[in-house]
Amino acid sequence: MRTKQEYLIRYKDGNLYCELADIWIDPSKPVKKALITHAHFDHFTFGCEEYISTKETAILLKERVGDNIKIKTFEYGEEFKINGINISFHPSGHILGSSQIRFVFAEEKWLVSGDFKLQKDETCKQYELVKTDYLISECTFGLPIYKWDEPNKIANDISKWITNSPEKTSLLFCYSLGKAQRLLNEISQTNFKGNIYSHGSIHKMNNSYRELGIDIKDTIKIENKKKIDELKGSLILLPPSLSKGSYLKNFKNIQTAFASGWMSIRALRKRSGYDKGFAISDHADWDGILEVIKKSEAKNVFFHHGDSEALSKYLDEKESINVLLFGK
């Protein structure tokens, strides 16, 4: 067995690092060269000399942080070489532009899953199964209590939630990139035909999605001076950061909800302070993670993101899959 230092990809200063190529994956601090799996802010940091991502991720990033970054792009499946290592992006189904990253060096295949999901999502490319020897997987929802309902069921629940309270303004909190667009896509296929408003940050992302060829329902950008009556019975999408503080005072007679995988647990729902929770996630659930691990045919699995203790033990006991630990 090799020592931790000899792995092609390992942990360094809390980040995934490939020494041979001197390249980092979603680093949390400025480095020379960074591969970016997707455009969520917890996978991106300012100040790197060069970024490499898919075309979609690059456009979304620039929309969010400005043109002032040097970023090189590749198509899904297109291979490029750094120091003799073949690298390629593959759809991970998480959000538009999100990818798994494959590394091939001297017959050895490595795959960094990035954030991924297997569920249907018409706003991004479907997860692509990639076989590998070494798999570095996320593990955000690594317990069997997390099992997602079909997104159209959740969308119908949301639609019912709004239409059952026609006197109210329904505020649905969700991440502005990815989740919001997926919800819009699903909700537009339900019976809810009322007005949908969205916060500026979400509105901006909707436009970017449209420019990238994704059909997103038109929403009205929410203005602070909207008359209360006009909002009655309509849906407003807002980022979770606005759920606390004075922003909500702009509205009267509201009901609030949060769309997140964590909302499948009643205790978390109650504690969240929202009236209602809709359990919809852009991460894989327990069955999803297991399926990917098995189908990838990886002999060695590492986890990062999330509590992987239980999943590791389960894989070891039930599936005889060896889970390796990165020294952090």
Place this chain on the structure above:
Amino acid sequence: MSLKKFSELFEDLDSINSTNNKIEVLKRYFLSNEPIDNSWAIYLLTGKSNKRFISGRYLKNLFSQIYEYPQWLIDTCYLKVGDSAEVITLLLKNKTTLRNKKLSNISLNELLSKTIPELSKLSEEEKNLQIKNIWERLPEDYHLIFNKILTGTFRVGVSIGLITKSIAKLINIDEEVISHRLMGNFKPSINSYEFLINKNINLQELNSKPFPFLLANTIEDKIFKHSINDFQFEWKYDGIRMQLIKRSGNVSLWTRGQELVNESFPELVEKMSYIKDNFVLDGELLVWDFKEQVAFDFSLLQKRINRKSPTRSIQIKYPIIFIAYDLLEINGRDIREIKLENRRIELEKYFSKWQNKTENNISDIFKICDLIFPKDWTDALTYKEKSRENNTEGLIIKKKNSIYSSGRKKGIWWKYKVDPMQLDAVLIYARGGSGRRAGLYTDYSFALWKDQELIKFASAYSGLTNIEIKELDKWIRKNTIEKFGPVRSLKPEMVFEISFEKIQISKRHKSGIAVRFPRITKWRKDKKINDADSLENAYELMKKIS
């Protein structure tokens, strides 16, 4: 289809915060369902059913067996979810393979009056098989309700008051009447529901039921502006609040928790049945020190509470007394609308009449509460400070011209409790919470110094704000020394002010002391662990009081 409707009702009540909306939802439910199902719904929602058919542990083991799931994995999940019924519900998702959900049209009545009770008649093996069958045949949406009823943990965010209001609104009748009708035992049936929503008020029908209890509020400053003569002062005893009812010659003892406890206190029931009059008394049951004429500690009362048909020697060892505060009904006449000062006159009149009949011989088990007469509010304060000497918790202050309404009505009764005792202690263990606090470390153990060692002296979980809980949870995760199952031992660093009501010697605890109602009153970030109190300080506190 009614289990479906009840399941939706549960979801709605769980996610609606506004009281008015909850009432609307309940009204709509009652209007659109069969009386029998309504009756069961009320039974469940008011918490009148907490019978546990099987334990949470049993449910988890059973699931583990049937679906070949490792027990440790279920336990890990439980730490996140905090409720056995819910964990199993979540794990059951997509597990049941049967397509034909034969039980999708089961009514609430059938589930509760037949399907579930019949489980108790089966052998363990048959029972396990039957639960599996139900899981397979019940649509997934109903699993949570089924599992919760099985484990006796059916709780939802509605109070009995809310149910009372909804029914009152439904039939446009005074809430007090509904509240009275809901007192005591409630056997779900068409009749019990129709009785509840009957628009004609018939006192006779309420015969077996206690009146809704009137409760005291915490003292408010504005009361001190009023003349002291407007109020009646009583000691606040630490016993079991109770209504002692004698109607049609039958005596019944009802606790504030609406339990009939005749069987635990047969000597009281017997003595009271000798009295000729019929009556309803509001009062307190205590274990009494007849020599010193003070109450014994609550811990002695606990020896009597859960013991049915106590032997003669238990009755002698833990002698009880009923102290009457108030007379609510006399010989069929409801006098709750009469002013308190006049009710007191009636109470004293009847008490002396009963006492003077020597054949009654009730003085060794029944008395009326002594009143206190403070000269002014400063004097009242002095009485309050002295209340620990006679083993009471402080004073109850009642407005003399008030009527006996129900619930925690404002501006009628107040409790004026002795200031709690306090010690500064060091946090040494934390345990994961359950229910709403699942996934967070919210149950804490605190220690005091003994020489150079920290000795655990109390556990507490209430008193911190949600923000503090989250902050402390983070700290706990970073400062764990060791994990033992759900418990973590922690780096001694954080000091908290712990308040409690009582302190006494206890052989069961390593510290040698036990405290009652410990709770966190302040996070003393300003203190280092060396500033925390010692066991010595605790012993001194104990001496000062006794």
